Amino acid sequence: MSDASPPFKTLLVERAGEVERLTLNRPARMNSVTMTMVTELNAYFSSLVSRPDVRVVTMTGAGRGFCAGMDIFETLEPDGLLRNAFEDRGEPGLDGVIKAIRRAPQPVIALVNGPAVGAGLIFALAADLRLAAPTALFKTGFVKLGASGCELGVSYLLPRVISTGAAAEMIFTGRAVAAERALALGLVSEVAPAGGLEALGAAYAAEMLEASPLGLRRTKETFHLCLDINSLDGVMAAEYATQIRLAGADHRERLAAFRATHGKSGG
Structure with a gap:
């Protein structure tokens, strides 16, 4: 696996063929979220839109944890108010990270190797699939800190x-x-x-890579579009539009290969 990362301070990005592994890299703090990490996660996931060479992303945490939520020693003011985590700072905040994970064209597999708390839970929920180590743990964050347990879209996701x-x-x-x-x-x-978590994640990624590049990207796009449309008519319209867009050369070639292999009987 090669190091494909730009100069991130809180993330490690490694490449293995068409799969990229993103590691939250603050193990001494259980990969808790700082404002630097927020900025870097937004930059990373937003960049995936223009990187068709990356077809699947796996996301995990360094050390013993996946992500312990917000680093309250950095992101909380003395009065307990969040410092810029959700505010409009002229750039996407933590809420932008969640949207960017879901809107990335590539399937994202969360490899939850330890506690996923608060923002860490929501990172995992924003991913398309979640695989766990025996040491994985999931919980919401702020409900026991005197704030709402509904944060960053958890009540939706x-x-x-x-x-x-x-x-x-x-x-x-x-x-x-x-x-x-x-x-x-x-x-x-x-x-x-x-x-065995990394090997399990690699096996899932390999299965996804059996799909055509366009088919995989359109499946991700349509899957989340349909989840976010609140009517059957809207879902069917989205699926129909996607099938029309997929009716290209790659689809025809794979359909011809399937017919040649299985014959008219379909057996």
């Missing part, structure tokens, strides 16, 4: 991944959800054996 009741439990109580319960809830797709 979490009920779309797990049931409304389970989402309410996590958001209202701030309870931690360990890896095996996360699997039972559908919060993660698989729990890897100890030491």
